[in-house]
Amino acid sequence: MRKYLCPDYYFDTYREITPAFLLEVGIRYLILDIDNTLAPYEQPEPDEQILGWLAALDAVGIRAAFVSNNKAPRVELFNAKIGIPMFPEGKKPLRRGTVRAMEAMSAIPEQTATLGDQIFTDVWAGRRIGARTILVPPIKDKRDPFTRLKRLLERPIMRYYRKRKERVSK
Numbered sequence: 001m002r003k004y005l006c007p008d009y010y011f012d013t014y015r016e017i018t019p020a021f022l023l024e025v026g027i028r029y030l031i032l033d034i035d036n037t038l039a040p041y042e043q044p045e046p047d048e049q050i051l052g053w054l055a056a057l058d059a060v061g062i063r064a065a066f067v068s069n070n071k072a073p074r075v076e077l078f079n080a081k082i083g084i085p086m087f088p089e090g091k092k093p094l095r096r097g098t099v100r101a102m103e104a105m106s107a108i109p110e111q112t113a114t115l116g117d118q119i120f121t122d123v124w125a126g127r128r129i130g131a132r133t134i135l136v137p138p139i140k141d142k143r144d145p146f147t148r149l150k151r152l153l154e155r156p157i158m159r160y161y162r163k164r165k166e167r168v169s170k
């Protein structure tokens with residue numbers, strides 16, 4: 001379980017994920033989460049940093065699609081200036097949204113990664129379609145009991161990630 005849900009890569013923010021890194025590890029297609037991955041919940045539109053980051057991916061031919069568990073108006077407004085394939089109410093970790101996103105990008109799992117802030121949503125969704133998984137910490141975490149519980153359950157998985165990384169770098 002820990003191994004299954006352990007992300008392949010962890011970054012402190014999406015901005016650290018460079019086109020060069022993605023190309024080096026053979027990722028050509030990105031399934032993007034929005035909330036708390038690219039922007040906090042209360043930010044309705046992408047800022048210049050997000051637009052710049054997506055433009056840099058596009059410039060090297062890396063394709064992207066949004067799969068969000070949030071509702072259509074949120075995703076549509078966020079995507080208005082970006083215009084990539086989008087799948088609101090993606091119901092991650094279920095497969096439907098992510099599979100449709102891969103189809104929309106003509107992607108193959110071996111060259112695809114999910115990017116998100118939640119292990120039990122984004123990482124799990126990526127695993128289920130045989131893609132790689134990139135985790136970032138939530139930009140601004142909610143403080144409700146359910147979210148706290150999820151973070152608590154994520155902890156042993158992240159401990160496993162750090163241990164595995166130490167092993168690799170030795």
Ligand SMILES: [Mg+2]
Binds near residue numbers: 033035037116117118
């Ligand atoms: Mg999220």
